[in-house]
Amino acid sequence: MSEELQVRQELCEVGRRLYARGFAAGNDGNLSYRLSDDIVVCTPTLMCKGFMQPTDLCLVDMAGKQVFGPRKHTSEIHLHLEVYRSDPAVRAVVHCHPPHATAFAVAREDIPSGILPEVEVFLGIVPRAEYETPGGSAFAEKIRPFLGRANTVVLSNHGVVSWANTLELAYWRAEMLDAYCRILILAKLVGNVERLPDDKVMELMNLKQAFGMGADPRQQQSASLLVNPTFGKRSKS
Ligand SMILES: [Zn+2]
Known part of the structure; x- marks a missing residue:
């Protein structure tokens, strides 16, 4: 089987998963894969990804x-x-509207960090891009500040975009983020959302490096390791 046919089949399979999981209602969402330096295979407009x-x-x-x-x-x-122009190692991009992560996008609530170990290691910081009307290059430029220092971005009042060197991993990132956001919403309902202490977050960063996943940008910054540290904190009254 040619690489192109295999990629086309994988894109259809990930499209089925997006639709089945409710990450792309109707004709929502789009997927792509970079076949070569100058050719990208992508999903069509106005077609259900399932x-x-x-x-x-x-x-x-x-x-x-x-x-x-x-x-x-x-x-x-x-x-x-x-995304492809920013890094030649990126081969796949997944854009979808998973409901729990999109709830954060609509509430314009930054994805809090320092809460679940797997998220710290496999997703890292998930920044939120400013809103722009979808479709044009002005919309695409809104993610530019985060390229090279994130692999998943929340798009304000819109959805999520994630990328990786494989389609599977780009999809997993969207899935992991939505599962994380679901837990955050539930935890906020249950009680106080507690943070891991800075030294434990740093241990996770070191683990990430030991796994061969590269340095986390937070290791080079003197800024706080925590994003949105007040999310889910009950006010003391
Ligand atoms: Zn969209």
């Missing part, structure tokens, strides 16, 4: 011009290309 066939996918160049495919490419292709 029912795609490999032949429904589109090929676009790095300027966003469609070069092959019977259907028109996703209207959010510029968001994907912005």
